Amino acid sequence: MKKLSKFLSLSFFFLFISLAGFAQERQVGEMNLTDEDAELAFKKRRYSPYARRNFPTNVYWGDTHLHTSNSMDARAFGVLLGPEDAYQLARGEEIIATHGEPIKLSRPLDWLVVADHSDGMGAMNEIVAGNINLLKDPTVKDWYLRVNEGGQTALMATMDIINSFSMGNIPKVLLDEKFTQTIWDDYIDIAEKYNEPGKFTTIIGYEWTSTEDGNNLHRNVLYRDGGDKARRILPYTTSESFNPEDLWDWMENYEEQTGGQVLALAHNGNLSNGIMFPVETNPASGNPLTNDYAKRRIRWEPMYEVTQIKGDGETHPYLSPNDEFADYETWEKGNLNLSAPKTNDMFQYEYTREALKNGLLLEEKLGTNPYKFGMVGSTDSHTALATAEEENFFGKHSGNEPSPHRAEGIVGEFEGRKYWDWELVSSGYAAVWATENTREAIFDAMMRKEVYATTGPRILIRFFGGWDFTAEDAENRLPAETGYTKGIPMGGDLYRGPAGKSPTFLVGALKDPYSGNLDRIQIIKGWVDNSGKTHEKVYNVVWGDAEKRKLDKNGKLPDVGNTVNVANATWSNSIGDAELITVWKDPDFDPDLKAFYYARIIEIPTPRWTAYDAKRFGVKMPEESPMTTTERAYTSPIWYNP
Amino acid sequence: MKKFLNLIREPILLFFILGIVLFVLYLLATDYFDRRNRQIVISQGQIELLVETFAKTWNRSPTESELNAQVENFIKDEIFFKEAVAMGLDKTDPAIKRRLRQLMELMMDDMATVYPSEDQLKKYLSENPDKFREDPAISFRHIYFSTDNREEATEILTKLKTMLPVDESKFGSLSLIPDQFSGESFWEIERLFGRSFTQKIFNLESGVWHGPIESAYGYHLVFVSEITKDYIPELSEIWDEVEREWALERKMEIKEQQYQKIKEKYTVRIEENE
Numbered sequence A: 001m002k003k004l005s006k007f008l009s010l011s012f013f014f015l016f017i018s019l020a021g022f023a024q025e026r027q028v029g030e031m032n033l034t035d036e037d038a039e040l041a042f043k044k045r046r047y048s049p050y051a052r053r054n055f056p057t058n059v060y061w062g063d064t065h066l067h068t069s070n071s072m073d074a075r076a077f078g079v080l081l082g083p084e085d086a087y088q089l090a091r092g093e094e095i096i097a098t099h100g101e102p103i104k105l106s107r108p109l110d111w112l113v114v115a116d117h118s119d120g121m122g123a124m125n126e127i128v129a130g131n132i133n134l135l136k137d138p139t140v141k142d143w144y145l146r147v148n149e150g151g152q153t154a155l156m157a158t159m160d161i162i163n164s165f166s167m168g169n170i171p172k173v174l175l176d177e178k179f180t181q182t183i184w185d186d187y188i189d190i191a192e193k194y195n196e197p198g199k200f201t202t203i204i205g206y207e208w209t210s211t212e213d214g215n216n217l218h219r220n221v222l223y224r225d226g227g228d229k230a231r232r233i234l235p236y237t238t239s240e241s242f243n244p245e246d247l248w249d250w251m252e253n254y255e256e257q258t259g260g261q262v263l264a265l266a267h268n269g270n271l272s273n274g275i276m277f278p279v280e281t282n283p284a285s286g287n288p289l290t291n292d293y294a295k296r297r298i299r300w301e302p303m304y305e306v307t308q309i310k311g312d313g314e315t316h317p318y319l320s321p322n323d324e325f326a327d328y329e330t331w332e333k334g335n336l337n338l339s340a341p342k343t344n345d346m347f348q349y350e351y352t353r354e355a356l357k358n359g360l361l362l363e364e365k366l367g368t369n370p371y372k373f374g375m376v377g378s379t380d381s382h383t384a385l386a387t388a389e390e391e392n393f394f395g396k397h398s399g400n401e402p403s404p405h406r407a408e409g410i411v412g413e414f415e416g417r418k419y420w421d422w423e424l425v426s427s428g429y430a431a432v433w434a435t436e437n438t439r440e441a442i443f444d445a446m447m448r449k450e451v452y453a454t455t456g457p458r459i460l461i462r463f464f465g466g467w468d469f470t471a472e473d474a475e476n477r478l479p480a481e482t483g484y485t486k487g488i489p490m491g492g493d494l495y496r497g498p499a500g501k502s503p504t505f506l507v508g509a510l511k512d513p514y515s516g517n518l519d520r521i522q523i524i525k526g527w528v529d530n531s532g533k534t535h536e537k538v539y540n541v542v543w544g545d546a547e548k549r550k551l552d553k554n555g556k557l558p559d560v561g562n563t564v565n566v567a568n569a570t571w572s573n574s575i576g577d578a579e580l581i582t583v584w585k586d587p588d589f590d591p592d593l594k595a596f597y598y599a600r601i602i603e604i605p606t607p608r609w610t611a612y613d614a615k616r617f618g619v620k621m622p623e624e625s626p627m628t629t630t631e632r633a634y635t636s637p638i639w640y641n642p
Numbered sequence B: 001m002k003k004f005l006n007l008i009r010e011p012i013l014l015f016f017i018l019g020i021v022l023f024v025l026y027l028l029a030t031d032y033f034d035r036r037n038r039q040i041v042i043s044q045g046q047i048e049l050l051v052e053t054f055a056k057t058w059n060r061s062p063t064e065s066e067l068n069a070q071v072e073n074f075i076k077d078e079i080f081f082k083e084a085v086a087m088g089l090d091k092t093d094p095a096i097k098r099r100l101r102q103l104m105e106l107m108m109d110d111m112a113t114v115y116p117s118e119d120q121l122k123k124y125l126s127e128n129p130d131k132f133r134e135d136p137a138i139s140f141r142h143i144y145f146s147t148d149n150r151e152e153a154t155e156i157l158t159k160l161k162t163m164l165p166v167d168e169s170k171f172g173s174l175s176l177i178p179d180q181f182s183g184e185s186f187w188e189i190e191r192l193f194g195r196s197f198t199q200k201i202f203n204l205e206s207g208v209w210h211g212p213i214e215s216a217y218g219y220h221l222v223f224v225s226e227i228t229k230d231y232i233p234e235l236s237e238i239w240d241e242v243e244r245e246w247a248l249e250r251k252m253e254i255k256e257q258q259y260q261k262i263k264e265k266y267t268v269r270i271e272e273n274e
Helices: A002-022 A035-044 A072-076 A083-090 A132-136 A138-149 A151-166 A183-194 A244-258 A291-300 A344-349 A352-366 A439-447 A479-486 A609-617 B002-009 B011-037 B044-058 B064-086 B094-111 B118-127 B150-161 B186-193 B195-201 B239-263
Strands: A058-066 A111-114 A201-208 A219-223 A262-267 A303-308 A374-377 A410-414 A417-420 A429-434 A451-454 A460-466 A487-489 A493-495 A504-510 A518-528 A534-543 A579-585 A595-603 A632-635 A638-641 B137-146 B180-185 B209-214 B218-228
Touching: A058 A083, A058 A201, A058 A219, A058 A303, A072 B094, A083 A111, A083 A183, A183 A201, A183 B094, A183 B239, A201 A439, A219 A244, A219 A439, A244 A262, A244 A291, A244 B044, A262 A291, A262 A439, A291 A352, A303 A352, A303 A451, A344 A352, A352 A518, A352 A534, A352 A595, A374 A632, A429 A439, A460 A479, A460 A595, A460 A632, A460 A638, A479 A487, A479 A504, A504 A518, A504 A534, A504 A595, A518 A579, A534 A579, B044 B064, B094 B239, B118 B239, B137 B150, B137 B186, B150 B209, B150 B218, B180 B186, B186 B195, B195 B209, B195 B218
Parallel strands: A058 A111, A111 A201, A262 A303, A303 A374, A374 A451, A493 A638
Antiparallel strands: A058 A429, A201 A219, A219 A262, A374 A429, A410 A417, A429 A451, A451 A632, A460 A487, A460 A504, A504 A579, A518 A534, A518 A595, A595 A632, A595 A638, B137 B180, B137 B218, B209 B218
């Protein structure tokens, strides 16, 4: 109770200081919007002429995972910027980063989830919000008047206030529940203020940061709802449980209690030390996985964050030895805090491609595929800055915002295992094919998995599966119309088709105008054979410079080349293509076997953020640091269910 | 007796006795405070707070075992907290300082909330028009040529300019972006085509074909049918945005004033190197 009193007294002190300023402002009544006004405002928004169609014509870019000063660890690392700053930057405004450097995104994002750690977010329920009604209480009014007098009188009044709090003589009006405010409330207020449907969407969310024994089982929770529902229930914290199943209970309860909707997405299986995607036993209980677990997992976790600042999670070279692009920004030294080293047998439970394969297996075994998820990328920045572009990378936390020697620092270290700052990945973003830029439309697209991940560049991707796509469909000027008419989009399901037919896929990608040309599009297939063994295969389906590059007999392509000038941190789009599109038919199709297909788009090599740092600061990077990167995108899969 | 009185008058002895008394008192007091400090008292109020927090997370009251778990957790927190404070850990960890600063700032945030008058917003809008400027918009169609087909583009342009018949659909087109746009804003075009292309086409004379204009994808022949200028909306249309921006600026000012007021209580001295 003593701590409480202290809070109250301090808040009160500030209240008086601000009331002095308050008196100078004039409070105005609520603005009344007439129907006419509302209609006018609505008309003013310019929608794409294509927006009236009944399928998603726009891809909306965002980040599901940004931390601000409301996260205790972010704050400890020095960030001073909060959700307000995060939204401003994401909307396209120029702001000042914590260390004083001005920053602006090359292009605005369309939506943002500020997802601060829930632990510590409900801790402020003792704080008194400023409210003019307080002055109706005679004691409070007396304090107010004396504080306003200034000088010695004010000091004495402040002492009085502190004393009465510590004695427990708190004016009743202050204990009234409506004056309590949490960080969660504050955050929601800000999210509501910045949410502009059609223009910029603030999706409410938080991170549930389960890290028992240093093993990462983190999940972000995203709301479809506005503040009216989200603020009715406090976020779930790990002080109650480290078990994701308890989080699902909380989510279920939230939906029941409020009539709202939430989803969760996990990230950094690569730092879970073999427990992110369990197959045989449930790590929380040690018992075999059940159908109930599988059902609940896919009910609440329709997406996974496949790429981000602490490593890429598509696949690992140990799992995909024949995939030449498998080793991308791999973090494989241990769990989250490096307290336990990594062993090879853990990889199969940590990476998405393997999980997608095991999901098919589990569907046969349990009846439900727990890993039938869509894929997005996000930053996990702790800087309030959603930066994922190599040339505009502001680091993991405010300690490694741009400065000459930031790449030489250490992210984490334990018993000789360590991650260096140059290993940080400038990745990624989430792309959502939604019917409009609103909380509801984006959330619904996430639920149906019509989403994809990139490591930063805004590559436009269409991916459809069906039984009747033909080569002409790739030459059509309206591939989306064809795609939705003749097939289903990414994230969808194909069922048994006409006898003798193999599934066909219409896939197209347009380069990011600010990034490299496209090297190739690949389709990655995973399946389970009759003996219950999982398999994967990577197909090159369409590629740049096609007049010069031909597939060899094993289906491999010659390298696209490399135009990167590391010293100048430049490259040329003289190789690769601006746009790639094709129709591909599975040549190895067996109608009796469960399978999934997703597209991977590879860019030509471009400078990595470390090259921009070396050039701009005139410093030498550590020898081991890569200086070029091949950015990429992963679509959500399409599943074949015989 | 006299001797005794004399002794009492001896100041040194007096100090000595007083010293012993004070020392004993001190021992008793530290023992008392020590024992008090080693007590974890959980008031009914504290339990109510735990119940309330649980209720806010689940929208129901905790069961007995859930509440016991909360209380156990609270006790653990308290014990570690006391031990850590006894070791002085609270004074050295920068994370704790920053957390406390964060709590202070959050309180200041709450307190610094202000409400504007219409005049204040009008003034703010007129002083910061660029913050609220609506993008210009454009309607155009384009024919696309890949990077190695610049010459073909020039040829076709000549034909288009001399009104020779050209079948636009015969030429290359990007499949994934439309070949016609109507009333799209500057930034929507910019994010599709890049900045320099967008700037160029927004400066084109409408009603004639232009090109070849380079974009990130290749070359384009462009026919602009209409460009609408940027403009500043009326306050009534953007009240919420203006209020948000105005309030943010005022809040920063007030928070800075509050900080300066607190800072006045302190003297700050930076020691020189000897």
